[in-house]
Amino acid sequence: MSPSEELQQTRIPLNTGAEMMPAIGFGTLIPDPAKAKQAVKTALKVGYRQFDTAELYRNETIVGEALSESFDEGVLRREELFLVAKLWNNNHRPERLRRAFEASLQRLRVDYVDAYLIHTPFAFPPTDEQHPKDENNQPVYDDGITLEETWRAMEALVDEGRVGVIGLSDIKLDRLKQIVATARIKPSIVQIEAHPYLPEWEMLEFCKEHGIVLQAFAALGHAMEPRLLDDPVIVAIAARLGKTPAQVALAWAVQRGTAFLTTSVTPQRIAENFDISPLPTEAMTEMRERLARIVRYNQVVETGVPGFVPPPR
Numbered sequence: 001m002s003p004s005e006e007l008q009q010t011r012i013p014l015n016t017g018a019e020m021m022p023a024i025g026f027g028t029l030i031p032d033p034a035k036a037k038q039a040v041k042t043a044l045k046v047g048y049r050q051f052d053t054a055e056l057y058r059n060e061t062i063v064g065e066a067l068s069e070s071f072d073e074g075v076l077r078r079e080e081l082f083l084v085a086k087l088w089n090n091n092h093r094p095e096r097l098r099r100a101f102e103a104s105l106q107r108l109r110v111d112y113v114d115a116y117l118i119h120t121p122f123a124f125p126p127t128d129e130q131h132p133k134d135e136n137n138q139p140v141y142d143d144g145i146t147l148e149e150t151w152r153a154m155e156a157l158v159d160e161g162r163v164g165v166i167g168l169s170d171i172k173l174d175r176l177k178q179i180v181a182t183a184r185i186k187p188s189i190v191q192i193e194a195h196p197y198l199p200e201w202e203m204l205e206f207c208k209e210h211g212i213v214l215q216a217f218a219a220l221g222h223a224m225e226p227r228l229l230d231d232p233v234i235v236a237i238a239a240r241l242g243k244t245p246a247q248v249a250l251a252w253a254v255q256r257g258t259a260f261l262t263t264s265v266t267p268q269r270i271a272e273n274f275d276i277s278p279l280p281t282e283a284m285t286e287m288r289e290r291l292a293r294i295v296r297y298n299q300v301v302e303t304g305v306p307g308f309v310p311p312p313r
């Protein structure tokens with residue numbers, strides 16, 4: 001295998017020892033159903049094997065169609081896919097969690113998922129309203145359930161063999177430490193915003209100590225201002241190596257030991273984001289030392305409410 005192929009095929013060990021997680025991932029936060037389906041099918045053909053889904057995205061059915069058509073067309077087999085699903089905030093109570101999990105499997109047309117994550121640590125009231133708001137337009141929380149209780153319901157899914165591994169998302173380091181300290185089954189994956197403008201080194205170090213995979217979302221900065229892909233340091237490294245700024249940011253993500261998620265509805269970009277090559281050590285050092293700016297694009301870790309609205313596609 002060439003060094004580029006090796007990087008593209010990187011699989012990160014999970015702390016259960018059972019399976020490895022492909023580092024390169026594709027996210028399904030694509031509101032337009034036809035574009036979502038086409039993007040997932042294209043990504044599977046290009047070679048992505050890690051896919052992120054969520055009940056919140058309200059497109060599991062369309063993703064499920066894309067997956068099952070791809071299995072039928074012989075693009076890949078189910079066991080070659082690492083499929084992640086996520087539980088939304090209004091389903092944190094154990095009886096609702098169980099139903100939400102079964103419903104996601106049904107919509108995705110699979111009988112197991114490789115990973116099931118709690119989408120955010122914030123519980124919303126146990127109703128079908130995904131974004132409950134009070135009269136001041138502020139999120140309403142459910143104080144009748146703790147994250148620890150929800151975690152125990154997640155552990156039960158593992159006990160029953162319904163899911164490979166479990167994890168958390170949009171969580172801060174202090175809260176993650178509390179869950180790791182008290183959990184019977186430790187989290188295997190933590191999905192958070194991370195990119196060269198928000199490297200989360202301390203979180204990454206903690207994750208590595210505990211064998212937790214850091215799965216970075218918005219790995220390209222979600223195409224928002226300030227535009228990560230226009231950063232002069234990244235642009236200069238890309239020009240030197242004959243790669244694109246996106247390929248530099250994504251190679252950086254894998255080389256520092258994270259898995260990543262990108263999303264695109266553009267076939268050429270879907271291919272570009274998979275076609276990464278190793279960065280020389282000096283480029284990795286330059287990115288660590290010269291990109292001092294910290295930008296958080298998504299405020300979801302503060303409220304549980306997604307903080308950026310996808311641009312029109």
Ligand SMILES: NC(=O)c1ccc[n+]([C@@H]2O[C@H](COP(=O)([O-])OP(=O)(O)OC[C@H]3O[C@@H](n4cnc5c(N)ncnc54)[C@H](OP(=O)(O)O)[C@@H]3O)[C@@H](O)[C@H]2O)c1
Binds near residue numbers: 026
């Ligand atoms: N846990 C959470 O709370 C959470 C929050 C947000 C996202 N996520 C997950 O993470 C996934 C990825 O997040 P994201 O959408 O923010 O990822 P992203 O890859 O940082 O941003 C996607 C945007 O970048 C553009 N883009 C993609 N490749 C490009 C390239 N090579 N050059 C220039 N622009 C490019 C896309 O445009 P086009 O589509 O127009 O090509 C799209 O507008 C989501 O789909 C979702 O699964 C999780």
